[in-house]
Amino acid sequence: xxxxxxxxxxxxxxxxxxxxxxxxxxxxxxxxxxxxxxxxxxxxxxxxxxxxxxxxxxxxxxxxxxxxxxxxxxxxxxxxxxxxxxxxxxxxxxxxxxxxxxxxxxxxxxxxxxxxxxxxxxxxxxxxxxxxxxxxxxxxxxxxxxxxxxxxxxxxxxxxxxxxxxxxxxxxxxxxxxxxxxxxxxxxxxxxxxxxxxxxxxxxxxxxxxxxxxxxxxxxxxxxxxxxxxxxxxxxxxxxxxxxxxxxxxxxxxxxxxxxxxxxxxxxxxxxxxxxxxxx
Amino acid sequence: xxxxxxxxxxxxxxxxxxxxxxxxxxxxxxxxxxxxxxxxxxxxxxxxxxxxxxxxxxxxxxxxxxxxxxxxxxxxxxxxxxxxxxxxxxxxxxxxxxxxxxxxxxxxxxxxxxxxxxxxxxxxxxxxxxxxxxxxxxxxxxxxxxxxxxxxxxxxxxxxxxxxxxxxxxxxxxxxxxxxxxxxxxxxxxxxxxxxxxxxxxxxxxxxxxxxxxxxxxxxxxxxxxxxxxxxxxxxxxxxxxxxxxxxxxxxxxxxxxxxxxxxxxxxxxxxxxxxxxxxxxxxxxxxxxxxxxxxxxxxxxxxx
Numbered sequence: 104x105x106x107x108x109x110x111x112x113x114x115x116x117x118x119x120x121x122x123x124x125x126x127x128x129x130x131x132x133x134x135x136x137x138x139x140x141x142x143x144x145x146x147x148x149x150x151x152x153x154x155x156x157x158x159x160x161x162x163x164x165x166x167x168x169x170x171x172x173x174x175x176x177x178x179x180x181x182x183x184x185x186x187x188x189x190x191x192x193x194x195x196x197x198x199x200x201x202x203x204x205x206x207x208x209x210x211x212x213x214x215x216x217x218x219x220x221x222x223x224x225x226x227x228x229x230x231x232x233x234x235x236x237x238x239x240x241x242x243x244x245x246x247x248x249x250x251x252x253x254x255x256x257x258x259x260x261x262x263x264x265x266x267x268x269x270x271x272x273x274x275x276x277x278x279x280x281x282x283x284x285x286x287x288x289x290x291x292x293x294x295x296x297x298x299x300x301x302x303x304x305x306x307x308x309x310x311x312x313x314x315x316x317x318x319x320x321x322x323x324x325x326x327x328x329x330x331x332x333x334x335x336x337x338x339x340x341x342x343x344x345x346x347x348x349x350x351x352x353x354x355x356x357x358x359x360x361x362x363x364x365x366x367x368x369x370x371x372x373x374x375x376x377x378x379x380x381x382x383x
Numbered sequence: 384x385x386x387x388x389x390x391x392x393x394x395x396x397x398x399x400x401x402x403x404x405x406x407x408x409x410x411x412x413x414x415x416x417x418x419x420x421x422x423x424x425x426x427x428x429x430x431x432x433x434x435x436x437x438x439x440x441x442x443x444x445x446x447x448x449x450x451x452x453x454x455x456x457x458x459x460x461x462x463x464x465x466x467x468x469x470x471x472x473x474x475x476x477x478x479x480x481x482x483x484x485x486x487x488x489x490x491x492x493x494x495x496x497x498x499x500x501x502x503x504x505x506x507x508x509x510x511x512x513x514x515x516x517x518x519x520x521x522x523x524x525x526x527x528x529x530x531x532x533x534x535x536x537x538x539x540x541x542x543x544x545x546x547x548x549x550x551x552x553x554x555x556x557x558x559x560x561x562x563x564x565x566x567x568x569x570x571x572x573x574x575x576x577x578x579x580x581x582x583x584x585x586x587x588x589x590x591x592x593x594x595x596x597x598x599x600x601x602x603x604x605x606x607x608x609x610x611x612x613x614x615x616x617x618x619x620x621x622x623x624x625x626x627x628x629x630x631x632x633x634x635x636x637x638x639x640x641x642x643x644x645x646x647x648x649x650x651x652x653x654x655x656x657x658x659x660x661x662x663x664x665x666x667x668x669x670x671x672x673x674x675x676x677x678x679x680x681x682x683x684x685x686x687x688x
Contacts, residue, residue, distance in 0.1 A: 172580075174584075192584055194586065196584055198580070198584045200577050200580075202577055204577040204580070204581035206599070207676060208599045208600075217585055217587075218586055221585055221591055249676045251676075252678075265581075265585065
């Protein structure tokens with residue numbers, strides 16, 4: 104993996120354009136069968152664009168992220184980042200996981216400094232950058248805490264700082280705030296937008312929460328019930344900067360919500376009917 | 384604001400940070416109020432008192448039975464006989480030389496076997512846990528060797544390596560290795576896949592993942608195995624001495640057995656028990672240091688002395 108990494112600046116070159124062409128992903132199941140997660144999926148994300156991906160539970164939303172990150176390979180089709188096919192884990196990628204993925208035995212500071220240190224940056228510089236990022240996410244003073252001493256929202260901030268310190272040109276987020284309570288969630292959404300404005304990476308934000316998707320994104324992609332393929336793409340033409348807690352009262356927001364929900368509802372019902380028959 | 388936790392360490396709360404989200408845990412294990420703390424102390428005293436009572440009952444009963452002639456102290460020994468034997472050994476030495484020398488020899492064998500066995504176990508366990516091919520190739524061999532009663536290897540080692548230190552160390556290594564190996568292997572397999580994926584995306588090489596993600600994560604499992612494996616190292620050393628040696632606690636047991644000196648056998652057992660307990664305390668200390676990052680567990684709070 105390390106060999107395939109480009110030896111450039113931390114964020115690498117390139118603009119962060121993502122393109123998935125006719126992508127199919129099949130997994131082998133333990134009993135020898137095949138499970139199709141994605142089928143003929145086409146998706147493009149322009150440089151600096153904030154793209155939200157919504158779809159019913161278990162439809163394969165997260166799989167798109169692992170393909171772009173290079174954690175998995177597509178069975179068919181092409182996954183392109185900056186017009187070149189993804190081979191292995193790219194250097195310009197940041198990934199925020201749904202569950203906690205910060206290292207529990209490292210302090211907050213060491214967790215944030217991990218990226219630059221892994222990439223061979225001098226210890227002093229890495230720690231200075233980490234302190235700076237902790238300040239930006241509002242965690243100054245918690246440098247020497249361990250993750251278990253923090254609340255869920257604070258741990259998410261550590262995870263954000265940990266990803267952003269590498270200055271990724273692509274930020275992949277897999278239902279990052281789903282484990283948080285509603286209030287913390289909207290606070291974190293606002294902070295995410297503020298941080299995103301600074302470095303403007305391309306973002307793919309997977310969520311099952313439509314309200315969150317519209318409030319954050321430039322573009323909302325609706326996936327079908329698994330195997331997932333793109334059903335509809337909606338452009339969110341709400342002005343920025345946005346305040347997540349307030350924007351949902353805007354008439355245009357409500358209008359968009361109704362349109363997208365119209366598209367999403369059928370898929371949710373299909374997925375639900377499927378689990379219901381399984382349960383019988 | 385600094386809070387004294389039940390473990391006695393002092394944790395400082397930073398004054399910065401957002402008031403909307405306070406660190407839950409620093410409050411949770413910090414503010415045990417006075418009443419709760421007193422209850423904890425009372426409970427600890429109760430446990431100690433019952434432990435002491437049990438000790439007195441068992442050894443007092445044993446002593447009483449043998450001095451009243453209810454049991455034959457020739458076969459069953461007696462606490463006073465054991466104490467006498469220990470004093471004699473300590474003051475005038477054993478048949479094999481000074482008592483301290485015997486203890487030193489056994490301890491050296493056990494510690495050497497323990498350290499080498501643990502290191503080998505960790506290296507092999509992590510390697511097989513990380514590299515699937517290795518695990519698939521070696522699995523049947525390891526299962527086969529694990530199924531053999533390995534104590535028998537003691538005889539082999541005595542024949543091949545002689546009556547000296549190395550045959551006992553070899554037996555201790557074999558006994559310790561498997562315990563640590565299986566735990567290290569399992570611990571490596573159980574590492575959260577998200578942690579590995581996250582580290583790789585952050586830029587970690589394979590070696591960095593092993594050292595900074597897999598090992599720390601597997602350490603919980605590995606350290607759990609250390610508690611039982613020092614016992615196995617001691618067994619290896621003593622059985623080795625039993626089978627053939629000119630020094631050590633195992634030799635003392637064999638000599639005492641040959642002379643029908645039951646108190647001698649028990650006296651050697653007491654010494655071994657003390658060694659094992661001291662080692663256990665040292666390992667617990669190591670555990671607390673290495674796993675300091677873990678959230679405090681309820682049982683820790685109760686047993687922390």
